[in-house]
Amino acid sequence: MIRPIRITSRLTGSRSRQFASSQIPIPKAQPRSRSSKWARRGAVAGVVVSGLWVYDNQLNASAVTRSIRTAYIGLLCTLDYKINFSPSKADQIEALHERVANRLKWVIDTNQGLYLKLGQALGLQAALLPKPYREAFGHVFDRAPAVSYDEVIGVFQKDLSLNPLDVFETFSEEPLASASIAQVHKATLKPRLGGEGEEGRVVAVKVQKPAIEKQMEWDLFSYRSLMWMCERLFDMPMYFVAKYVSSQMRLETSFTNEANNARRCAQLLAQTPELKDDVYVPRVYGEAEGCKESDRIMVMEWVDGCRLNDREQLEKWNLNLRETMDLAISTMSAMTFSWGFIHCDPHPGNILVRPHPTKKGKPQIILIDHGLYISLPREFREDYCTLWRSLFVLDVPKIENIARKWGIALDANMFASAILLRPFQVNKHKNKKQDKIPEKSQYEQQVELKARMKKMLENEQLIPRELIFLTRCQRMMQANNQLLGSPSSRVNLTARWASIGYTNSLTGSRSLNSVGLSTWLKDRLDAFVFRFTLSIVDLVFWFTLQKQRFLPKEKGGWEDKLQKQFEAMAKEEFGIEIDDTVFLG
Structure with a gap:
Protein backbone atom coordinates (compact mmCIF):
# COMPACT_ATOMS: atom_id res chain seq x y z
CA MET A 1 0.00 0.00 0.00
CA ILE A 2 1.37 3.29 -1.05
CA ARG A 3 1.74 6.06 1.48
CA PRO A 4 1.61 9.23 -0.50
CA ILE A 5 1.60 11.35 2.60
CA ARG A 6 5.06 10.16 3.55
CA ILE A 7 6.30 10.67 0.01
CA THR A 8 4.78 14.09 -0.01
CA SER A 9 6.30 14.63 3.33
CA ARG A 10 9.72 13.72 1.95
CA LEU A 11 9.27 15.91 -1.07
CA THR A 12 8.12 18.71 1.12
CA GLY A 13 11.04 18.15 3.39
CA SER A 14 13.44 18.11 0.46
CA ARG A 15 12.03 21.32 -0.91
CA SER A 16 12.05 22.69 2.56
CA ARG A 17 15.72 21.94 2.87
CA GLN A 18 16.37 23.47 -0.57
CA PHE A 19 14.41 26.53 0.39
CA ALA A 20 16.12 26.66 3.73
CA SER A 21 19.53 26.40 2.09
CA SER A 22 18.62 29.14 -0.36
CA GLN A 23 17.83 31.41 2.56
CA ILE A 24 21.26 31.03 4.14
CA PRO A 25 22.71 34.60 4.22
CA ILE A 26 25.81 35.22 2.01
CA PRO A 27 28.48 37.35 3.65
CA LYS A 28 28.65 40.85 2.04
CA ALA A 29 31.97 42.17 0.63
CA GLN A 30 33.62 44.58 3.03
CA PRO A 31 33.83 48.24 1.71
CA ARG A 32 37.33 49.29 0.65
CA SER A 33 39.08 51.48 3.18
CA ARG A 34 39.52 55.18 2.40
CA SER A 35 43.29 54.79 2.50
CA SER A 36 43.25 52.15 -0.25
CA LYS A 37 41.14 54.45 -2.45
CA TRP A 38 43.65 57.26 -2.04
CA ALA A 39 46.49 54.83 -2.66
CA ARG A 40 44.88 53.78 -5.95
CA ARG A 41 44.26 57.39 -6.97
CA GLY A 42 47.81 58.28 -5.98
CA ALA A 43 49.17 55.45 -8.10
CA VAL A 44 47.14 56.60 -11.11
CA ALA A 45 48.23 60.21 -10.57
CA GLY A 46 51.84 59.05 -10.24
CA VAL A 47 51.63 57.16 -13.53
CA VAL A 48 50.07 60.19 -15.28
CA VAL A 49 52.61 62.64 -13.83
CA SER A 50 55.48 60.26 -14.68
CA GLY A 51 54.17 59.93 -18.23
CA LEU A 52 53.88 63.69 -18.63
CA TRP A 53 57.36 64.16 -17.17
CA VAL A 54 58.84 61.58 -19.57
CA TYR A 55 57.06 63.27 -22.50
CA ASP A 56 58.22 66.73 -21.42
CA ASN A 57 61.76 65.53 -20.76
CA GLN A 58 62.22 63.42 -23.89
CA LEU A 59 60.07 65.16 -26.50
CA ASN A 60 59.53 68.70 -25.25
CA ALA A 61 63.07 69.63 -24.06
CA SER A 62 61.78 69.94 -20.45
CA ALA A 63 60.05 73.21 -21.37
CA VAL A 64 57.18 72.73 -18.91
CA THR A 65 59.44 71.41 -16.15
CA ARG A 66 61.66 74.48 -16.47
CA SER A 67 58.63 76.78 -16.17
CA ILE A 68 57.31 74.93 -13.11
CA ARG A 69 60.76 75.20 -11.54
CA THR A 70 60.75 78.95 -12.21
CA ALA A 71 57.21 79.35 -10.83
CA TYR A 72 58.15 77.49 -7.66
CA ILE A 73 61.22 79.67 -7.05
CA GLY A 74 59.21 82.80 -7.86
CA LEU A 75 56.54 81.87 -5.32
CA LEU A 76 59.17 81.00 -2.72
CA CYS A 77 60.97 84.33 -3.20
CA THR A 78 57.71 86.28 -3.04
CA LEU A 79 56.69 84.66 0.24
CA ASP A 80 60.18 85.17 1.67
CA TYR A 81 60.01 88.91 0.94
CA LYS A 82 56.43 89.31 2.13
CA ILE A 83 57.31 87.69 5.45
CA ASN A 84 60.83 88.98 6.08
CA PHE A 85 61.12 92.43 4.45
CA SER A 86 59.99 94.53 7.40
CA PRO A 87 61.37 97.20 9.78
CA SER A 88 61.53 94.66 12.62
CA LYS A 89 63.98 92.53 10.57
CA ALA A 90 66.08 95.36 9.15
CA ASP A 91 69.31 93.68 10.28
CA GLN A 92 68.44 90.54 8.25
CA ILE A 93 67.69 92.24 4.92
CA GLU A 94 71.13 91.54 3.42
CA ALA A 95 70.69 87.82 4.18
CA LEU A 96 67.21 87.98 2.60
CA HIS A 97 68.59 89.49 -0.62
CA GLU A 98 71.32 86.86 -0.71
CA ARG A 99 68.84 83.98 -0.34
CA VAL A 100 66.60 85.29 -3.12
CA ALA A 101 69.53 86.11 -5.45
CA ASN A 102 70.97 82.60 -4.97
CA ARG A 103 67.63 81.04 -5.82
CA LEU A 104 67.38 83.06 -9.04
CA LYS A 105 70.97 82.16 -9.88
CA TRP A 106 70.13 78.48 -9.34
CA VAL A 107 67.17 78.71 -11.76
CA ILE A 108 69.40 80.25 -14.45
CA ASP A 109 72.21 77.72 -13.94
CA THR A 110 69.79 74.77 -13.88
CA ASN A 111 67.59 75.75 -16.82
CA GLN A 112 70.47 77.04 -19.00
CA GLY A 113 69.63 77.76 -22.66
CA LEU A 114 67.63 80.92 -23.20
CA TYR A 115 67.67 81.54 -19.45
CA LEU A 116 71.26 82.72 -19.85
CA LYS A 117 70.02 85.40 -22.25
CA LEU A 118 67.14 86.22 -19.93
CA GLY A 119 69.63 86.45 -17.06
CA GLN A 120 71.56 88.98 -19.10
CA ALA A 121 68.33 90.92 -19.64
CA LEU A 122 67.72 90.93 -15.89
CA GLY A 123 71.35 91.96 -15.49
CA LEU A 124 70.52 95.17 -17.36
CA GLN A 125 68.61 96.25 -14.25
CA ALA A 126 70.80 94.49 -11.67
CA ALA A 127 73.04 97.56 -11.40
CA LEU A 128 70.24 99.29 -9.50
CA LEU A 129 69.45 96.31 -7.27
CA PRO A 130 71.15 95.33 -3.98
CA LYS A 131 74.66 93.87 -4.17
CA PRO A 132 73.72 90.14 -3.98
CA TYR A 133 71.76 90.47 -7.25
CA ARG A 134 74.69 92.08 -9.05
CA GLU A 135 76.89 89.19 -7.95
CA ALA A 136 74.26 86.60 -8.94
CA PHE A 137 73.88 87.93 -12.49
CA GLY A 138 77.59 88.59 -13.00
CA HIS A 139 78.20 85.03 -14.24
CA VAL A 140 75.62 84.85 -17.03
CA PHE A 141 77.75 86.34 -19.83
CA ASP A 142 80.11 83.42 -20.41
CA ARG A 143 78.62 80.15 -19.18
CA ALA A 144 76.97 78.07 -21.91
CA PRO A 145 77.56 74.29 -22.22
CA ALA A 146 77.65 72.73 -25.70
CA VAL A 147 75.33 70.04 -27.07
CA SER A 148 76.52 66.74 -28.57
CA GLN A 215 61.73 76.04 -24.95
CA MET A 216 61.58 79.58 -26.32
CA GLU A 217 57.92 80.54 -25.76
CA TRP A 218 57.78 78.83 -22.38
CA ASP A 219 61.00 80.55 -21.32
CA LEU A 220 59.82 83.97 -22.49
CA PHE A 221 56.56 83.48 -20.62
CA SER A 222 58.57 82.60 -17.51
CA TYR A 223 60.73 85.70 -18.02
CA ARG A 224 57.70 87.97 -18.28
CA SER A 225 56.22 86.32 -15.20
CA LEU A 226 59.49 86.79 -13.34
CA MET A 227 59.63 90.47 -14.29
CA TRP A 228 56.02 90.88 -13.15
CA MET A 229 56.95 89.21 -9.86
CA CYS A 230 59.99 91.50 -9.48
CA GLU A 231 57.77 94.53 -10.00
CA ARG A 232 55.47 93.34 -7.23
CA LEU A 233 58.41 92.24 -5.10
CA PHE A 234 60.40 95.48 -5.26
CA ASP A 235 57.39 97.73 -5.83
CA MET A 236 59.18 99.36 -8.77
CA PRO A 237 58.14 99.56 -12.46
CA MET A 238 60.20 96.81 -14.10
CA TYR A 239 57.65 94.83 -16.13
CA PHE A 240 57.29 97.54 -18.79
CA VAL A 241 60.50 96.37 -20.51
CA ALA A 242 59.49 92.68 -20.63
CA LYS A 243 57.45 92.76 -23.84
CA TYR A 244 60.12 94.70 -25.72
CA VAL A 245 62.95 92.43 -24.54
CA SER A 246 60.88 89.32 -25.39
CA SER A 247 60.35 90.48 -28.98
CA GLN A 248 64.09 91.13 -29.37
CA MET A 249 64.86 87.67 -27.98
CA ARG A 250 62.62 86.05 -30.57
CA LEU A 251 64.47 87.85 -33.35
CA GLU A 252 67.82 86.79 -31.87
CA THR A 253 66.91 83.11 -32.23
CA SER A 254 66.29 83.52 -35.98
CA ILE A 329 84.03 103.07 -30.08
CA SER A 330 83.72 104.84 -33.44
CA THR A 331 81.96 101.81 -34.90
CA MET A 332 79.36 101.70 -32.14
CA SER A 333 78.97 105.50 -32.30
CA ALA A 334 78.44 105.48 -36.07
CA MET A 335 75.78 102.79 -35.62
CA THR A 336 74.04 104.87 -32.95
CA PHE A 337 74.20 108.40 -34.34
CA SER A 338 74.59 107.96 -38.12
CA LEU A 376 66.21 103.63 -33.82
CA PRO A 377 63.15 105.61 -34.94
CA ARG A 378 64.21 108.80 -36.70
CA GLU A 379 62.72 111.14 -34.08
CA PHE A 380 64.39 109.31 -31.20
CA ARG A 381 67.78 109.25 -32.97
CA GLU A 382 67.58 112.99 -33.62
CA ASP A 383 66.69 113.60 -29.96
CA TYR A 384 69.56 111.39 -28.82
CA CYS A 385 72.06 113.22 -31.07
CA THR A 386 70.70 116.56 -29.84
CA LEU A 387 70.97 115.43 -26.22
CA TRP A 388 74.64 114.47 -26.50
CA ARG A 389 75.53 117.69 -28.25
CA SER A 390 73.48 119.76 -25.79
CA LEU A 391 75.42 118.27 -22.89
CA PHE A 392 78.62 119.72 -24.29
CA VAL A 393 77.22 123.14 -25.13
CA LEU A 394 75.43 123.27 -21.74
CA ASP A 395 72.00 123.79 -23.26
CA VAL A 396 70.12 123.05 -20.01
CA PRO A 397 66.57 123.81 -21.27
CA LYS A 398 67.00 121.40 -24.18
CA ILE A 399 68.39 118.68 -21.88
CA GLU A 400 65.49 119.05 -19.46
CA ASN A 401 62.99 119.16 -22.32
CA ILE A 402 64.23 115.83 -23.73
CA ALA A 403 64.15 114.26 -20.25
CA ARG A 404 60.51 115.33 -19.83
CA LYS A 405 59.66 114.12 -23.33
CA TRP A 406 61.07 110.70 -22.43
CA GLY A 407 59.13 110.62 -19.16
CA ILE A 408 62.25 110.52 -16.98
CA ALA A 409 61.94 112.49 -13.75
CA LEU A 410 65.63 113.07 -13.04
CA ASP A 411 67.37 116.35 -12.27
CA ALA A 412 69.54 117.61 -15.14
CA ASN A 413 72.84 116.66 -13.44
CA MET A 414 71.89 113.05 -12.83
CA PHE A 415 70.25 112.65 -16.25
CA ALA A 416 73.34 114.01 -18.01
CA SER A 417 75.65 111.77 -15.99
CA ALA A 418 73.53 108.67 -16.68
CA ILE A 419 73.67 109.31 -20.45
CA LEU A 420 77.43 109.97 -20.53
CA LEU A 421 78.34 107.37 -17.87
CA ARG A 422 80.52 109.98 -16.21
CA PRO A 423 79.86 112.70 -13.60
CA PHE A 424 78.56 115.77 -15.38
CA GLN A 425 77.06 118.97 -13.96
CA VAL A 426 74.89 121.23 -16.06
CA ASN A 427 73.36 122.92 -13.01
CA LYS A 428 76.04 124.35 -10.72
CA HIS A 429 73.76 125.79 -8.04
CA LYS A 430 73.11 122.60 -6.08
CA ASN A 431 74.41 122.49 -2.52
CA LYS A 432 75.89 119.05 -2.10
CA LYS A 433 76.06 119.24 1.69
CA GLN A 434 72.40 120.16 1.87
CA ASP A 435 71.37 117.39 -0.53
CA LYS A 436 73.55 114.72 1.03
CA ILE A 437 71.47 111.78 2.20
CA PRO A 438 71.98 111.00 5.91
CA GLU A 439 72.95 107.57 7.16
CA LYS A 440 69.92 105.28 7.41
CA SER A 441 69.22 101.62 8.00
CA GLN A 442 69.19 99.26 5.01
CA TYR A 443 65.42 98.98 5.27
CA GLU A 444 64.96 102.77 5.24
CA GLN A 445 67.41 103.20 2.34
CA GLN A 446 65.65 100.63 0.19
CA VAL A 447 62.17 101.93 0.95
CA GLU A 448 63.36 105.43 0.00
CA LEU A 449 65.03 104.09 -3.14
CA LYS A 450 61.75 102.46 -4.20
CA ALA A 451 59.96 105.77 -3.80
CA ARG A 452 62.62 107.62 -5.81
CA MET A 453 62.65 105.03 -8.61
CA LYS A 454 58.85 105.01 -8.81
CA LYS A 455 58.85 108.78 -9.13
CA MET A 456 61.61 108.69 -11.75
CA LEU A 457 59.69 106.13 -13.82
CA GLU A 458 56.19 107.35 -13.11
CA ASN A 459 55.67 108.05 -16.83
CA GLU A 460 57.16 104.74 -17.95
CA GLN A 461 54.90 104.62 -21.02
CA LEU A 462 56.90 107.58 -22.42
CA ILE A 463 60.33 106.03 -21.82
CA PRO A 464 61.87 104.94 -25.16
CA ARG A 465 62.49 101.19 -24.94
CA GLU A 466 65.57 101.67 -27.10
CA LEU A 467 67.30 103.32 -24.11
CA ILE A 468 67.47 99.89 -22.44
CA PHE A 469 69.87 98.55 -25.06
CA LEU A 470 71.63 101.85 -25.76
CA THR A 471 72.61 102.18 -22.11
CA ARG A 472 73.82 98.59 -22.11
CA CYS A 473 75.94 99.18 -25.24
CA GLN A 474 77.48 102.33 -23.75
CA ARG A 475 78.33 100.50 -20.55
CA MET A 476 79.85 97.56 -22.42
CA MET A 477 82.06 99.86 -24.48
CA GLN A 478 83.13 101.66 -21.31
CA ALA A 479 84.00 98.26 -19.79
CA ASN A 480 85.99 97.25 -22.91
CA ASN A 481 87.94 100.51 -22.62
CA GLN A 482 88.58 99.83 -18.91
CA LEU A 483 89.91 96.34 -19.60
CA LEU A 484 92.53 97.75 -21.98
CA GLY A 485 93.61 100.39 -19.43
CA SER A 486 91.35 103.21 -20.72
CA PRO A 487 93.49 104.16 -23.75
CA SER A 488 90.59 105.89 -25.53
CA SER A 489 88.72 109.11 -24.68
CA ARG A 490 85.34 107.39 -25.03
CA VAL A 491 83.08 110.31 -24.12
CA ASN A 492 84.74 112.78 -26.50
CA LEU A 493 84.87 110.33 -29.38
CA THR A 494 81.21 109.44 -28.91
CA ALA A 495 80.31 113.15 -28.70
CA ARG A 496 82.05 113.88 -32.02
CA TRP A 497 79.96 111.20 -33.73
CA ALA A 498 76.86 112.59 -32.03
CA SER A 499 77.71 115.99 -33.50
CA ILE A 500 77.99 114.42 -36.97
CA GLY A 501 74.58 112.79 -36.49
CA TYR A 502 73.14 116.08 -35.24
CA THR A 503 74.43 118.00 -38.27
CA ASN A 504 73.09 115.36 -40.67
CA SER A 505 69.67 115.50 -38.98
CA LEU A 506 69.28 119.23 -39.67
CA THR A 507 67.00 119.97 -42.58
CA GLY A 508 67.28 123.03 -44.74
CA SER A 509 70.01 125.62 -44.98
CA ARG A 510 71.60 127.12 -41.83
CA SER A 511 73.02 130.11 -43.63
CA LEU A 512 72.66 133.66 -42.29
CA ASN A 513 70.01 134.51 -44.88
CA SER A 514 67.98 131.37 -44.09
CA VAL A 515 67.91 131.40 -40.28
CA GLY A 516 68.55 135.03 -39.36
CA LEU A 517 71.31 136.68 -37.38
CA SER A 518 70.29 135.47 -33.92
CA THR A 519 70.09 131.76 -34.84
CA TRP A 520 73.20 132.00 -37.02
CA LEU A 521 75.21 133.50 -34.11
CA LYS A 522 73.86 130.88 -31.70
CA ASP A 523 74.93 128.09 -34.08
CA ARG A 524 78.46 129.54 -34.20
CA LEU A 525 78.58 129.97 -30.41
CA ASP A 526 77.36 126.41 -29.83
CA ALA A 527 79.99 125.06 -32.24
CA PHE A 528 82.72 126.99 -30.42
CA VAL A 529 81.57 125.87 -26.96
CA PHE A 530 81.33 122.26 -28.21
CA ARG A 531 84.89 122.24 -29.58
CA PHE A 532 86.21 124.07 -26.52
CA THR A 533 84.59 121.59 -24.10
CA LEU A 534 85.98 118.62 -26.03
CA SER A 535 89.44 120.22 -25.95
CA ILE A 536 89.30 120.64 -22.18
CA VAL A 537 88.20 117.03 -21.66
CA ASP A 538 90.91 115.84 -24.06
CA LEU A 539 93.50 117.80 -22.08
CA VAL A 540 92.38 116.28 -18.78
CA PHE A 541 92.40 112.84 -20.41
CA TRP A 542 95.99 113.41 -21.67
CA PHE A 543 97.17 114.38 -18.17
CA THR A 544 95.54 111.24 -16.75
CA LEU A 545 97.39 109.07 -19.27
CA GLN A 546 100.71 110.71 -18.37
CA LYS A 547 99.99 110.16 -14.70
CA GLN A 548 99.37 106.48 -15.38
CA ARG A 549 102.55 106.26 -17.41
CA PHE A 550 104.95 107.97 -15.00
CA LEU A 551 103.35 107.00 -11.70
CA PRO A 552 103.08 103.19 -11.69
CA LYS A 553 101.52 103.24 -8.22
CA GLU A 554 98.56 105.17 -9.57
CA LYS A 555 95.84 102.54 -9.82
CA GLY A 556 93.06 102.61 -12.38
CA GLY A 557 92.67 104.42 -15.66
CA TRP A 558 90.48 107.23 -16.91
CA GLU A 559 87.32 105.12 -17.16
CA ASP A 560 87.89 103.63 -13.68
CA LYS A 561 88.05 107.10 -12.16
CA LEU A 562 84.94 108.22 -14.06
CA GLN A 563 83.05 105.14 -12.92
CA LYS A 564 83.98 105.67 -9.26
CA GLN A 565 82.99 109.33 -9.44
CA PHE A 566 79.72 108.43 -11.15
CA GLU A 567 78.94 105.78 -8.50
CA ALA A 568 79.69 108.29 -5.72
CA MET A 569 77.49 110.93 -7.38
CA ALA A 570 74.60 108.47 -7.80
CA LYS A 571 74.79 107.46 -4.15
CA GLU A 572 75.18 111.00 -2.81
CA GLU A 573 72.57 112.77 -4.94
CA PHE A 574 70.08 110.02 -5.71
CA GLY A 575 70.60 107.34 -3.08
CA ILE A 576 71.46 104.63 -5.65
CA GLU A 577 74.37 102.28 -5.09
CA ILE A 578 75.69 101.33 -8.54
CA ASP A 579 78.24 98.61 -9.22
CA ASP A 580 77.84 97.23 -12.72
CA THR A 581 81.11 95.27 -12.98
CA VAL A 582 79.13 92.43 -14.59
CA PHE A 583 79.88 94.10 -17.94
CA LEU A 584 83.63 93.58 -17.50
CA GLY A 585 83.44 89.98 -18.76
Missing part, protein backbone atom coordinates in the same frame (compact mmCIF):
# COMPACT_ATOMS: atom_id res chain seq x y z
CA TYR A 149 77.40 66.15 -32.22
CA ASP A 150 74.40 63.79 -32.54
CA GLU A 151 72.10 66.69 -31.66
CA VAL A 152 73.84 68.86 -34.27
CA ILE A 153 73.19 66.14 -36.86
CA GLY A 154 69.54 66.16 -35.77
CA VAL A 155 69.24 69.90 -36.50
CA PHE A 156 70.75 69.41 -39.98
CA GLN A 157 68.42 66.51 -40.75
CA LYS A 158 65.30 68.33 -39.57
CA ASP A 159 66.07 71.65 -41.29
CA LEU A 160 67.94 70.56 -44.43
CA SER A 161 67.28 66.78 -44.65
CA LEU A 162 71.07 66.36 -44.82
CA ASN A 163 74.02 65.47 -42.61
CA PRO A 164 76.85 67.99 -42.06
CA LEU A 165 79.25 65.91 -44.20
CA ASP A 166 76.72 65.93 -47.05
CA VAL A 167 77.19 69.69 -47.14
CA PHE A 168 80.83 70.22 -46.10
CA GLU A 169 84.13 68.59 -46.97
CA THR A 170 85.09 68.58 -43.28
CA PHE A 171 83.11 69.43 -40.16
CA SER A 172 84.48 69.55 -36.61
CA GLU A 173 82.44 67.36 -34.26
CA GLU A 174 83.50 69.46 -31.26
CA PRO A 175 82.32 73.09 -31.29
CA LEU A 176 84.94 75.81 -31.10
CA ALA A 177 82.60 78.12 -29.17
CA SER A 178 79.31 77.74 -27.35
CA ALA A 179 76.85 80.48 -26.38
CA SER A 180 73.42 80.43 -24.80
CA ILE A 181 71.50 79.94 -28.06
CA ALA A 182 73.96 78.34 -30.46
CA GLN A 183 77.42 76.90 -30.94
CA VAL A 184 79.99 77.31 -33.70
CA HIS A 185 81.72 74.51 -35.63
CA LYS A 186 84.63 74.83 -38.04
CA ALA A 187 84.15 73.38 -41.54
CA THR A 188 85.45 73.55 -45.10
CA LEU A 189 83.34 74.04 -48.20
CA LYS A 190 82.94 71.30 -50.80
CA PRO A 191 83.82 72.00 -54.45
CA ARG A 192 81.17 74.10 -56.22
CA LEU A 193 79.69 75.12 -52.86
CA GLY A 194 79.97 78.81 -52.15
CA GLY A 195 80.80 79.78 -55.71
CA GLU A 196 83.68 79.34 -58.08
CA GLY A 197 87.06 79.31 -56.38
CA GLU A 198 85.50 78.87 -52.92
CA GLU A 199 86.16 75.12 -52.59
CA GLY A 200 88.25 74.28 -49.54
CA ARG A 201 87.48 77.64 -47.93
CA VAL A 202 87.26 77.47 -44.14
CA VAL A 203 83.91 78.58 -42.76
CA ALA A 204 82.23 78.93 -39.38
CA VAL A 205 78.93 77.05 -39.09
CA LYS A 206 76.60 78.38 -36.43
CA VAL A 207 74.09 75.76 -35.25
CA GLN A 208 71.22 76.52 -32.91
CA LYS A 209 70.82 74.21 -29.95
CA PRO A 210 67.78 72.01 -30.69
CA ALA A 211 66.05 72.60 -27.36
CA ILE A 212 65.74 76.36 -27.99
CA GLU A 213 62.93 75.91 -30.53
CA LYS A 214 60.75 74.05 -28.01
CA PHE A 255 69.50 83.00 -37.99
CA THR A 256 67.74 84.26 -41.11
CA ASN A 257 67.30 87.54 -39.27
CA GLU A 258 70.95 87.43 -38.13
CA ALA A 259 72.19 86.86 -41.69
CA ASN A 260 70.16 89.85 -42.88
CA ASN A 261 71.58 91.99 -40.05
CA ALA A 262 75.14 91.03 -40.98
CA ARG A 263 74.61 91.88 -44.65
CA ARG A 264 72.98 95.22 -43.80
CA CYS A 265 75.81 96.09 -41.41
CA ALA A 266 78.37 95.35 -44.16
CA GLN A 267 76.46 97.60 -46.58
CA LEU A 268 76.32 100.49 -44.09
CA LEU A 269 80.04 100.12 -43.37
CA ALA A 270 80.76 100.36 -47.10
CA GLN A 271 78.91 103.72 -47.06
CA THR A 272 80.93 105.07 -44.10
CA PRO A 273 84.32 106.33 -45.39
CA GLU A 274 85.79 106.72 -41.88
CA LEU A 275 85.33 103.00 -41.13
CA LYS A 276 84.87 100.95 -44.28
CA ASP A 277 88.51 99.79 -44.62
CA ASP A 278 89.15 99.30 -40.90
CA VAL A 279 86.02 97.40 -39.79
CA TYR A 280 85.08 94.06 -41.34
CA VAL A 281 81.94 91.89 -41.26
CA PRO A 282 82.60 88.23 -42.24
CA ARG A 283 80.77 87.15 -45.36
CA VAL A 284 77.54 85.17 -44.90
CA TYR A 285 77.01 82.28 -47.33
CA GLY A 286 73.41 81.90 -48.47
CA GLU A 287 71.31 80.68 -51.38
CA ALA A 288 73.18 82.97 -53.79
CA GLU A 289 76.41 81.11 -53.00
CA GLY A 290 74.82 77.66 -53.25
CA CYS A 291 74.42 77.18 -49.46
CA LYS A 292 71.02 76.18 -48.16
CA GLU A 293 69.72 78.65 -45.59
CA SER A 294 67.87 77.78 -42.40
CA ASP A 295 66.50 79.63 -39.39
CA ARG A 296 68.76 77.46 -37.21
CA ILE A 297 71.91 77.03 -39.35
CA MET A 298 74.13 79.81 -40.68
CA VAL A 299 77.38 79.58 -42.64
CA MET A 300 79.90 82.42 -42.40
CA GLU A 301 83.41 83.16 -43.54
CA TRP A 302 85.98 82.04 -40.96
CA VAL A 303 88.13 84.93 -39.73
CA ASP A 304 90.92 84.59 -37.17
CA GLY A 305 91.34 87.27 -34.55
CA CYS A 306 91.66 87.86 -30.82
CA ARG A 307 89.10 89.25 -28.40
CA LEU A 308 88.97 93.02 -28.09
CA ASN A 309 90.16 92.85 -24.48
CA ASP A 310 93.11 90.48 -25.17
CA ARG A 311 95.76 93.06 -24.35
CA GLU A 312 98.61 90.56 -24.38
CA GLN A 313 97.89 89.40 -27.95
CA LEU A 314 97.37 92.97 -29.19
CA GLU A 315 100.77 93.94 -27.80
CA LYS A 316 102.37 90.86 -29.40
CA TRP A 317 101.03 92.07 -32.74
CA ASN A 318 102.35 95.58 -31.94
CA LEU A 319 98.89 97.06 -32.38
CA ASN A 320 98.26 100.42 -30.76
CA LEU A 321 95.70 100.04 -27.99
CA ARG A 322 94.25 103.52 -28.45
CA GLU A 323 93.80 103.05 -32.21
CA THR A 324 92.12 99.70 -31.57
CA MET A 325 89.73 101.03 -28.96
CA ASP A 326 89.02 104.22 -30.96
CA LEU A 327 87.93 102.04 -33.87
CA ALA A 328 85.60 99.98 -31.70
CA TRP A 339 72.96 104.65 -39.05
CA GLY A 340 70.32 104.18 -36.35
CA PHE A 341 71.03 100.44 -36.64
CA ILE A 342 72.93 99.10 -33.63
CA HIS A 343 74.71 95.88 -32.71
CA CYS A 344 73.42 95.45 -29.14
CA ASP A 345 75.78 92.76 -27.86
CA PRO A 346 79.25 94.39 -28.09
CA HIS A 347 80.98 92.30 -25.42
CA PRO A 348 84.68 91.47 -26.06
CA GLY A 349 83.89 88.06 -27.60
CA ASN A 350 81.81 89.64 -30.37
CA ILE A 351 84.39 92.28 -31.35
CA LEU A 352 87.54 90.61 -32.65
CA VAL A 353 90.78 92.29 -33.67
CA ARG A 354 93.46 91.26 -36.19
CA PRO A 355 96.41 92.98 -37.88
CA HIS A 356 95.06 94.91 -40.85
CA PRO A 357 95.54 92.82 -44.04
CA THR A 358 96.63 95.84 -46.12
CA LYS A 359 97.74 98.52 -43.59
CA LYS A 360 100.90 97.41 -41.86
CA GLY A 361 100.91 97.92 -38.10
CA LYS A 362 97.27 98.96 -38.01
CA PRO A 363 94.36 97.11 -36.36
CA GLN A 364 91.21 95.89 -38.07
CA ILE A 365 88.00 95.32 -36.12
CA ILE A 366 85.88 92.24 -36.95
CA LEU A 367 82.21 92.24 -35.96
CA ILE A 368 80.53 88.87 -35.34
CA ASP A 369 77.28 87.59 -33.81
CA HIS A 370 74.72 89.87 -35.44
CA GLY A 371 71.63 88.35 -33.82
CA LEU A 372 70.67 91.27 -31.58
CA TYR A 373 70.20 94.60 -33.38
CA ILE A 374 67.78 97.44 -32.79
CA SER A 375 66.66 100.12 -35.21
